[in-house]
Amino acid sequence: MTANTSAKLVHVAVGVIVDSQQNILIALRPEDSHQGGLWEFPGGKVEKGETVEAALSRELNEELGLTLISCRPLIEIRHDYPDKSVLLDVWWVDDFTGQPEGKEGQPIQWVSASELSGYTFPAANTPIIHAVQVGLEAGR
Ligand SMILES: Nc1nc2c([nH]c(=O)n2[C@H]2C[C@H](O)[C@@H](COP(=O)(O)OP(=O)(O)OP(=O)(O)O)O2)c(=O)[nH]1
Numbered sequence: 175m176t177a178n179t180s181a182k183l184v185h186v187a188v189g190v191i192v193d194s195q196q197n198i199l200i201a202l203r204p205e206d207s208h209q210g211g212l213w214e215f216p217g218g219k220v221e222k223g224e225t226v227e228a229a230l231s232r233e234l235n236e237e238l239g240l241t242l243i244s245c246r247p248l249i250e251i252r253h254d255y256p257d258k259s260v261l262l263d264v265w266w267v268d269d270f271t272g273q274p275e276g277k278e279g280q281p282i283q284w285v286s287a288s289e290l291s292g293y294t295f296p297a298a299n300t301p302i303i304h305a306v307q308v309g310l311e312a313g314r
Pocket residue numbers: 184186187188207208209213214215216217218219233258260262296297298299
């Protein structure tokens with residue numbers, strides 16, 4: 175078999191959390207993780223037998239202490255890193271309860287749509303950031 179990075183496609187539920195001021199929550203990935211030291215939209219791997227929404231809800235609770243109330247699909251991105259292929263299933267998080275905090279010790283930050291461009295994200299995130307900026311400008 176030729177090198178086929180799609181053999182193990184990692185399905186990831188990702189949340190673009192927007193507050194009433196139209197700010198977006200980002201978090202810093204741990205240095206020792208895949209794509210470590212870069213900023214991300216919170217989320218994580220979809221487990222076997224789990225819907226993407228259930229995975230998103232679980233990850234936002236584990237990573238930030240949030241309770242998800244409502245979300246909508248934003249964009250799906252397939253990206254091949256040299257060492258890993260991911261399918262990022264990205265959702266707007268329109269409503270939640272709880273005060274987000276970095277439950278795993280990760281720094282978090284609320285930023286405006288235009289400020290997103292000043293943070294370094296994994297390569298797969300470029301089209302996501304564009305979609306977020308376009309979506310927020312259009313009032314979603
Ligand atoms: N959460 C998240 N992951 C992203 C983003 N962009 C991006 O390329 N990824 C990649 C990095 C990882 O390979 C994968 C998600 O992994 P993760 O580390 O969040 O997974 P997880 O929360 O389940 O963590 P773990 O149990 O594996 O430690 O998707 C993003 O904006 N958010």
